Amino acid sequence: MQRTRTAILDAAARLLSCRPDAAIAEIADEAGVGRATLYRHFPTRESLQQGVAEVGIAEIVDAFEAAGLDELPADRAIARITAVVMRNGAKYAAVISQTSAELCDPADLDRATKPLREVVDRGIRDGVLRDDLRGETMFMMFAAVLERALFLTIGDQMTPEEATEVALAIFLDGARNPVATRRIG
Amino acid sequence: MQRTRTAILDAAARLLSCRPDAAIAEIADEAGVGRATLYRHFPTRESLQQGVAEVGIAEIVDAFEAAGLDELPADRAIARITAVVMRNGAKYAAVISQTSAELCDPADLDRATKPLREVVDRGIRDGVLRDDLRGETMFMMFAAVLERALFLTIGDQMTPEEATEVALAIFLDGARNPVATRRIG
């Protein structure tokens, strides 16, 4: 019974992250259950999407909480966040893919993004990160890089480790060749 | 007649960039035309989407061609690309939002992304960009940053100038505070 529910949520997350408009019938197939069964567990499409969002967010939030971000300098915390997202973010990807933010509780979304914002703000305050860009702006760019990297792992274009390395390299240090900069400076 | 067609394409680009599943009736309303008129110009939803993609790609490709990228060092060319996308990419955003890549000619998509790949590859070769990441990977991160910045302009969260500045700062030089690095080094 719980196993069926979990199978449905897993299948929904897999399909909805790549195709937000995947049909209920497809999700039921992917889960290996009948359509009627899916509706018995999730009476509407919306409740299924909310279920996926809750699980996806809970997983990422739990992983952040276990990550001890507050005990690390901001750049190290950013590295940890990146690794966590690449390893635990598969269901969260479905949340990203959902076109309508109303499908998940705004408070929940805040819980998922708050650690990122806090680390970015702390980094700016502590002088670890540049302070010529607003924290909110920097958070948005961080999210963009993370999300793209996450989808590259989901599409099997990269391992989580590769994606972590790439996202960190670009977000923290940028594309410019530091050796070239040193030569000029 | 041509004015109607253009109005439809403009409206479609506006709606489809934010909501790829916007209904034809909505697009017709947004364009200020009847639904039957829309179908007279674009006989299927797919042909409308293809029309939007063609226009969006043509605009960005034309802007890249006019930008003289080859005459600039890679980092300056990246800056120029970024500015061009922020100013000319509104319709191209609808291409990005389309979930199915089949809706536009792969050759066209190549035309739009080729300048970015070439500049990245050139930058790595010339030592302007770091060479510890593959060119393809760096291109993907560049695209992620550009696309997010573009959507921030479309959503009126930033001006094209602000978005250009932010995207460049993060992509080229990263979030790390160079002063802090210097202190340690």
Next chain:
DNA sequence: CCGTCATGAGACACGCATGTCTCATGACGG
């Protein structure tokens, strides 16, 4: 004025996704 063309409104057909429900079946526990 007439003919042509582009257009809007509205009606219709169709397919598909969502949601609802029934019936039969299998698994399980008492």
Next chain:
DNA sequence: CCGTCATGAGACATGCGTGTCTCATGACGG
């Protein structure tokens, strides 16, 4: 064995989006 529960398959209803088409109207040029 019987009762209960979870489930799958299938049928049905509904709504909505896509596509098709007709008719009336207005604009324009000859």
